[in-house]
Amino acid sequence: MSLNIDRLEQEFQAKIDAGHNIEPKDWMPEKYRKTHIRQISQHAHSEIVGMLPEGNWITRAPSLRRKVALLAKVQDEAGHGLYLYSATETLGISRDELFEQLHSGKAKYSSIFNYPTLSWADIGAIGWLVDGAAIINQVMLTRTSYGPYARAMVRICKEESFHQRQGYEIMLTLCRGTQVQKDMAQDALNRWWWPSLMMFGPRDAESTHTEQSMKWKIKRKTNDELRQQFIDITVPQAEFLGLTVPDADLKWNEESGHYDFGEIDWDEFWQVVKGNGPCNKERLDARRSAYENGAWVREAAMAYADKQEQKRLAEVG
Amino acid sequence: MSTKNWPLWEVFVRSKSGLEHRHVGSLHAADAKMAMENARDVYTRRQEGVSIWVVPSSAITASNPAHSGELFEPAQDKAYRHPTFYDLPNELKHI
Numbered sequence: 001m002s003l004n005i006d007r008l009e010q011e012f013q014a015k016i017d018a019g020h021n022i023e024p025k026d027w028m029p030e031k032y033r034k035t036h037i038r039q040i041s042q043h044a045h046s047e048i049v050g051m052l053p054e055g056n057w058i059t060r061a062p063s064l065r066r067k068v069a070l071l072a073k074v075q076d077e078a079g080h081g082l083y084l085y086s087a088t089e090t091l092g093i094s095r096d097e098l099f100e101q102l103h104s105g106k107a108k109y110s111s112i113f114n115y116p117t118l119s120w121a122d123i124g125a126i127g128w129l130v131d132g133a134a135i136i137n138q139v140m141l142t143r144t145s146y147g148p149y150a151r152a153m154v155r156i157c158k159e160e161s162f163h164q165r166q167g168y169e170i171m172l173t174l175c176r177g178t179q180v181q182k183d184m185a186q187d188a189l190n191r192w193w194w195p196s197l198m199m200f201g202p203r204d205a206e207s208t209h210t211e212q213s214m215k216w217k218i219k220r221k222t223n224d225e226l227r228q229q230f231i232d233i234t235v236p237q238a239e240f241l242g243l244t245v246p247d248a249d250l251k252w253n254e255e256s257g258h259y260d261f262g263e264i265d266w267d268e269f270w271q272v273v274k275g276n277g278p279c280n281k282e283r284l285d286a287r288r289s290a291y292e293n294g295a296w297v298r299e300a301a302m303a304y305a306d307k308q309e310q311k312r313l314a315e316v317g
Numbered sequence: 318m319s320t321k322n323w324p325l326w327e328v329f330v331r332s333k334s335g336l337e338h339r340h341v342g343s344l345h346a347a348d349a350k351m352a353m354e355n356a357r358d359v360y361t362r363r364q365e366g367v368s369i370w371v372v373p374s375s376a377i378t379a380s381n382p383a384h385s386g387e388l389f390e391p392a393q394d395k396a397y398r399h400p401t402f403y404d405l406p407n408e409l410k411h412i
Contacts, residue, residue: 079358079362082359089343094322302323304347
């Protein structure tokens with residue numbers, strides 16, 4: 001039996017090494033399945049919880065143009081969550097189990113959404129920085145080895161660039177406005193910069209999943225590589241806005257061709273991951289309450305569908 | 318938790334007339350009408366389609382990848398089904 005598993009695992013790895021995708025009904029090691037359920041569902045939960053901080057500003061958007069754009073963006077996040085939940089379900093776990101894992105705290109979501117959105121400039125900073133960081137990660141994931149995840153990522157990437165551009169446009173408008181508006185933009189950058197860098201996860205040396213994930217082509221770049229890529233792209237964009245990145249150690253390194261940057265506050269990172277961020281409780285409460293208060297709607301819709309089906313059968317019968 | 322979960326539907330979208338419907342993903346819905354409306358909102362927010370099919374996932378019979386060998390093997394040794402199998406002189410045109 002174990003010989004058989006060894007052979008299957010070798011064939012599986014050979015398939016991945018040859019650049020083939022893995023599809024839902026293909027044989028896969030149990031750990032590959034579990035890792036994917038964890039990673040894709042975490043991604044799905046992040047899209048869904050990510051609607052909360054931005055939803056906070058829909059009613060207070062400063063113009064109709066900004067409001068329709070923000071509404072469309074938040075609706076996209078819901079869509080992205082749905083693509084990803086569907087992809088996770090192909091691995092043999094139900095939607096209800098996934099929600100249960102989120103609501104019980106067993107499953108994580110991106111820690112960035114545990115920070116509050118205090119001003120309108122935060123909506124700009126989120127689109128620019130948070131979606132910018134997400135795009136870097138997601139572009140890599142369009143080439144991930146699991147077919148349904150890769151396909152969901154292709155759709156998501158096509159939609160995300162509007163998110164980032166609308167965010168940057170908000171920042172640009174504020175930075176070309178009054179001093180008060182510019183200060184607001186700077187304040188948002190100050191608060192969102194470091195949490196955005198944390199989105200790429202722990203340093204490679206501390207990352208428990210990286211090695212296996214690279215071997216299975218779940219990830220194709222390490223956390224540190226992706227973080228560096230984000231910084232190199234984003235710093236010139238901050239300069240264009242005339243804003244200062246809140247890092248005294250940030251400096252262009254001619255030799256390496258990259259920016260050197262200061263130390264991330266890893267204590268803060270782990271505190272927020274463990275549930276002690278400013279909004280962890282509020283976010284989970286909002287999700288639980290939406291789920292529980294929506295239960296009667298789900299039941300009623302199903303009862304109605306059953307009744308219509310019975311009626312149809314009676315007519316045919 | 319609801320007593321009975323909404324079933325899963327597979328969504329197929331025709332991106333423009335003249336092209337075939339293609340599988341784009343899946344979603345949960347209580348009935349076909351809701352599946353259609355959800356498919357519109359989830360998969361065609363940017364004019365990705367002119368026509369949608371929704372099919373209960375339970376209605377699909379799929380081939381088993383573990384049996385792909387014997388399922389597709391009969392086609393492997395039939396090179397004569399391809400035009401390149403036939404030797405014709407190069408100077409011959411339009412054939």
